[in-house]
Amino acid sequence: MxxxxxxxxxxxxxxxxxxxxxxxxxxxxxxxxxxxxxxxxxxxxxxxxxxxxxxxxxxxxxxxxxxxxxxxxxxxxxxxxxxxxxxxxxxxxxxxxxxxxxxxxxxxxxxxxxxxxxxxxxxxxxxxxxxxxxxxxxxxxxxxxxxPDHASMSRNEVSSFDDDRLRAQADRLIEVYRLAKSEYYGEKKRDGVDLLSLVRYLRDTAENTLLYLQANGMADHPLVSDIKYSFEMAKDKAAQLSGGRARHFDEPFKDSGRRHLRHTKRRRSHRSVDSYRPRDYR
Structure with a gap:
């Protein structure tokens, strides 16, 4: 070259x-x-x-x-x-x-x-x-x-439509959380499993779900206590598996105004400098 x-x-x-x-x-x-x-x-x-x-x-x-x-x-x-x-x-x-x-x-x-x-x-x-x-x-x-034509809908109809949409999104997030929780408890004792990846995924999905419920007036949802417990447990476990290093912006979960949605992905390899190149790049 x-x-x-x-x-x-x-x-x-x-x-x-x-x-x-x-x-x-x-x-x-x-x-x-x-x-x-x-x-x-x-x-x-x-x-x-x-x-x-x-x-x-x-x-x-x-x-x-x-x-x-x-x-x-x-x-x-x-x-x-x-x-x-x-x-x-x-x-x-x-x-x-x-x-x-x-x-x-x-x-x-x-x-x-x-x-x-x-x-x-x-x-x-x-x-x-x-x-x-x-x-x-x-x-x-x-x-x-x-x-839906919001201009031709009454205020009550618009409110009902928006509420239905928020609840549908909450249901989707809860389903993702349940799957993450089930996967963590079902896989954590298997030999060779990437436990850190599993627990991080559970932590992030639980956090996302909590933030969404709190931000959209659903903090009294019956699953909130369970999701909070999973989040705190997974956060502590992830810090333990990382050698005691917690996410530096982590603190006890209090309110949605000071936190933000975390991306919920299953696998991300450590980003070293050499890994930054796009695929097929030479």
């Missing part, structure tokens, strides 16, 4: 490493990300946007000299585990800051407008994809007729 290519490769990888380390250390969500975390539909649209961008990046040449991908593209691939984990906090923060231009120093009203515009665009793209890119106006109108 020519010397200038080697230098270019090292410089590129160094910048990717710096970005990954910067966003992988995110402990508290930015105001913009908190907006998404409070809105299940908004968070889904943001994750879909990350998946779509990752697919686009993966379709391009990984050769640096072809200049088809940027250091931001490569960092997003790593933080999102090549699109398999778009809920990673670092991936979400990087996408908001580096791709949407929503940074802590920008005016709040401008951030809100950017978020609203992005959610609207993502919803339109999703509808176009699901409808097979149809251009039939009648078909589009039929699809719109099937959707």
């Amino acid at each position: 020519p010397s200038h290519s080697i230098h270019l490769s090292k410089s590129f990888n160094r910048k990717v490493d710096e970005l990954v380390q910067k966003y992988d250390r995110s402990n508290e969500p930015s105001p913009a990300l908190r907006d998404f975390l409070r809105n299940a539909d908004g968070l889904t649209s943001l994750m879909n946007a990350i998946r779509r961008h990752v697919l686009l990046v993966q379709s391009r040449s990984k050769d640096i000299e072809d200049a088809q991908i940027t250091v931001y593209d490569s960092a997003l691939l790593i933080l999102s585990n090549h699109g398999d984990d778009p809920r990673d906090t670092g991936a979400l923060e990087l996408y908001l800051a580096e791709f949407l231009g929503i940074v802590p120093t920008s005016p709040g009203s401008l951030d809100r407008q950017k978020i609203d515009d992005h959610v609207s665009l993502e919803s339109a793209l999703t509808r176009a994809t699901e409808s097979g890119h149809t251009t039939d106006r009648t078909a589009s109108a039929d699809e719109e007729d099937k959707k």
Whole structure:
């Protein structure tokens, strides 16, 4: 490889490493990300946007000299585990800051407008994809007729619709928590099992579920005590298995206002510098 290519490769990888380390250390969500975390539909649209961008990046040449991908593209691939984990906090923060231009120093009203515009665009793209890119106006109108029209609904009807949606999301999170708990207790005594990964997964799913229930007026849910117990147990066990090192932002679970949703993924290998390169990158 020519010397200038080697230098270019090292410089590129160094910048990717710096970005990954910067966003992988995110402990508290930015105001913009908190907006998404409070809105299940908004968070889904943001994750879909990350998946779509990752697919686009993966379709391009990984050769640096072809200049088809940027250091931001490569960092997003790593933080999102090549699109398999778009809920990673670092991936979400990087996408908001580096791709949407929503940074802590920008005016709040401008951030809100950017978020609203992005959610609207993502919803339109999703509808176009699901409808097979149809251009039939009648078909589009039929699809719109099937959707709840908040303008024509009474206040009580809108409230009931929103409550149903919140409860449905809570039910999904609880089901994920139950599966994580069942897997932990069912697998923890097996030889060769990755116990640390299992207990971290239980910790994160329990924390996510608690935060969602508390943030949406369901702190009196009958499973809250069980979920809290699982969270505290799993947090302590994870710290023990990590050699006594707790997450440095951990504290006893008190309220949802000072904590943020954790990404709930099963497996993530330790991110050493050499692991930052995208797949198929040479």
